[in-house]
Amino acid sequence: MTEAKHSSENPNTSTDDYYDEVCAFCMIANGECTETKILFIDEDFVCFQDIYPGAAHHYLVVPKKHINSCKSLEADDISLVKEMAEIGRRMLKANNVTDFEDISLGFHVPPYISVPHLHLHVLAPYSKLNMETEYKFTDFRYLTVEALLHALEMKKGGRKLKWINCFPKCV
Secondary structure (H helix, E strand, O other): OHHHHOOOOOOOOOOOHHHHHHOHHHHHHOOOOOOOOEEEEOOOEEEEEOOOOOOOEEEEEEEOOOOOOHHHOOHHHHHHHHHHHHHHHHHHHHOOOOOOOOOEEEEEOOOOOOOOOOOEEEEEOHHHOOOOOHHHHOOOOEEEHHHHHHHHHHHOOOOOEEEEOOEEEEO
C-alpha cells in the first residue's frame, strides 16, 4: 500500500510534516491558501479549480495525504484513484457539464509535473482544450485514469511496473 512507501526512508514520497509546510497542494488541502476556490472537501480529498485552466472546466482532485505522483502508487491504491475520478465526475456534474463523452480524467507523469503531489486533472469539454495548453493533455506526459488503473490492476498479481517513456508497463 502507498502508506508504507511514504515514510521518512524515501524522501521523495514522505508524508512527514515537511511536505505539509512546503507543498502547495498540502497547503491548499490544509486550508492555508485562502485564495484558492475550493469546490469540494472531505476527510481525504480536496477539489479546486486549476489556476492555469486548459479547458472551460479544469479542476484538480488532490488527496489530502501527501503522495508524490502516480508513479508512487501501488495496486492497493486502485480505490484511491477510483475515488478521485468519482469526485471529478461529481464536480463536473455539479457545474452543469452533461456530455461525459467529452471529458478527460488523467495524471501527468514525472518529470512532467509542476507540483510533486498526486493530482487528477478533470477537463471538460476535452474537445475544446485551450490551444496554449493542449499539448499537456494529449501527449506522452499525460496518463488517463483508465490507463493508470489498468497498470495498477496488472500489479495485483505481483508483477513489477516499469515506466517506459512515461507509460507504465508490467514486467
